Amino acid sequence: MAVHSYNNIKEKIIERYLFVCALISIFVTISIVLVLLSETVSFFRDVSIIEFLTGTRWAPTYTPSHFGVLPLINGTLLIAIGSSIIALPVGLTSAIYLSEYANEQTRGIVKPVIEMLAGIPTVVYGCFAVLFVTPIIRKLVPETEIFNAASACIVVGIMILPMVSSLSEDAIRSVPHTLREGAYALGATKYEVTTRVVLPSALSGILASFILAISRAIGETMAVTLAAGATPNITLNIFESIQTMTAYIVQVSLGDTPAGSIAYKSIFAIGMVLFLMTFGMNLISQWIRSRYQEVYE
Amino acid sequence: MNLQEKRRRKDQLFAVICLASTITGILLLALLLCDIFVKGFSWLSWDFICSYPSRFPERAGIKSAFWGSIWLILLTAAIALPMGVSAAIYLEEYAPRSRLTKIIEINIFNLAGVPSVVYGILGLALFVRGLSLGKSLIAGALTLSLLVLPIIIISTKEALSAVPNSLREASYGLGASRWQTIRYQILPSAMPWILTGSILALSRAIGETAPLIMIGALTFVAFTPQTPLDPFTAMPIQIFNWISRPQPEFANIASAAIIVLLLVLLTMNAAAIILRRKYQKKLQGQ
Amino acid sequence: MNHEEIEISVKNFNLWYADNQALKNINLDIPRRKITALIGPSGCGKTSFIRCLNRMNDLIPTVRTEGEMLLNNENINHKDVDVVSLRKKVGMVFQKPNPFPSSVFENVAYGPRIHGEKNKQQLAQIVEESLKNAALWDEVSDRIDRSALSLSGGQQQRLCIARTLAVQPDIILLDEPCSALDPISTSKIEDLMVKLKEQYTIIIVTHNMQQAARVSDYTAFFLHGKIIEFDETKKLFKKPKEKSTEDYITGRFG
């Protein structure tokens, strides 16, 4: 009996310990929010929230300084959209190839190779943009600036491609095989089966992967810092230099900004915007996915 | 049969487009690797690995960055692995199917998608300033730990849930307690995948740049760290530093450093595969 | 048997899943506009066989086949055959209902649409006719735009039949179409088959001896990948030639 209760206590302790570990994730989230919030609040004591949200100039180090976040948002969205235009179609069609056309052998080789793209550090993509992509763009379009959004769009596109490809493929493969057979038995071609039966059935999974990839592009830092420059600009011209929210955060922390200064506080406000945007998008993606799973279970 | 012909054409065109997309992805990878190798290979030498950074390109090396990265990854592993695996065990094996559990799981999934630069801000406020750890290795490792924790939890959870239920039932049927079942049955058979997932998560950490820049690791460091409280530099930081310089030689040095970084990553991945194979063999009693 | 017109003539047909031979030297003449039932114990190769008739087995990479299946003097097992137009001619209804996750209307309209029917009125008419032929129209006419997944199992199965009819095939393959259905739905589908054989050649796999006896004109008994006996249903059930056939249909098998 004594042995028994000793064992019970041990089991209880272990469970408690494991529970605390699981709570850490909540702790991390809360501390992200608290840390961002405290400095953001103090930032908005100095800068009006209206100016921040509607101002069209971002010039924190000028006198008088300007804190309109729109140029940074413009830069961020330009990169997100530009890279999506590359990554979403290519990623989706390669996912279709892998799940509908490739045999097991080809798939076994190609899939890991594409996933290797995801394992390459982002700073490497930054170097690739600066050393390889930008010179080519500048040769093709001579008026391109040294730092430009186009180059960043391309490498960020390559970077998020494996994410789209791999997550969409999972969604496409989870469409029940019997549905495909139903369509084939009616004399549909592979193209017809894929576009009219498989893709609509996998739509929510594919959408979820798109949103996740775009959110990743929004949060991407090193490649855009290196390739797209540090000029907060409201523009749609991808051959100009721009600045994203992430690149601004890096720019500030590269300099020696004293804690408590307005520039120091501004990175928390920007970080907050970034966090809310990406966290929100991830939540939406999760929600779409969970709805989708219910249909097939 | 005109329509038939048209449908067939469309079908073939579609197949070609899908194949072309896939090949594009592979070609881009090849292009990227080739470009880096062509630029960096001739700068790669033993001296390069054994010298400290320098203002002069021909004398610059990555000794401090290399050892900084190794330190960083070991510390991160020591912090994040026990915590992440434990959290996953709780969520998969103990947690009641309650609302709280569900919220925790969704939350972890979302944390995995939070931009690394936000973790950098957190590390800056929490560890560098809050705990006054300064720009030290331990501050960097703690920051990276927070970053990889969700990834480790997710992959471990997947590994655990792949263990067949019959194994659990068999163990409980023999009168084993929950922890005994986990300790002697579930963990061993999930171990190959836990290892693989963890190593992949750590290889994500070793390539991270932005959070380290945020905590102020971008400094000139010409020594290898001796304790976790020492300041440090790391390979991605060093690469960023070199590529940002105007002299063209430094671009090639950066490429050389990238080769080293990619080799380290490759080694880690190979290790993951070998470890998994070994473990699987052991499990199958060979 | 020589007084019947032959729709499909199978000659020396073999099929392997990797190294495992599932069909062994099959020879069978399937009569036109009749119902042919395939019976036999589980795993004897019935599904494998009918999936060859419209080349659904092409979708399984490990499958290898050998032999001839002549339809209009053309070998449908030849690798150059256009499987898409073959499947338009040879429709199939699966064991488990597999409606597309779209509306009832879209499910039936899908086939005609991919085969080039664009006219909306025409489509609506085909859909209505097919649903009527499948004895489903009365039950779904008021909710034709609702999701097909909201139908009952029996309704879903009849929807799948309607979907096949809408393509206007010559031959319809049914793989245990009633195995998931209640007796009422089952008898509806049986009535349907009898009606359909005026226009279509029907091949049905079934585990239900009464069903085979009730609806089919001819019956083939499969065992271990071989055809043991093939004859008019009446004869085969009354006076089987082979001992194993008798054992199977009287339930003394195994």
Ligand SMILES: Nc1ncnc2c1ncn2[C@@H]1O[C@H](COP(=O)(O)OP(=O)(O)OP(=O)(O)O)[C@@H](O)[C@H]1O
């Ligand atoms: N996809 C497959 N891969 C490998 N072997 C298969 C596959 N499908 C069927 N087989 C094998 O082929 C043989 C015949 O199977 P088939 O499905 O044709 O039998 P069946 O007569 O339809 O049985 P049931 O009445 O249970 O549906 C079986 O031994 C089965 O194991």
Ligand SMILES: [Mg+2]
């Ligand atoms: Mg079968």
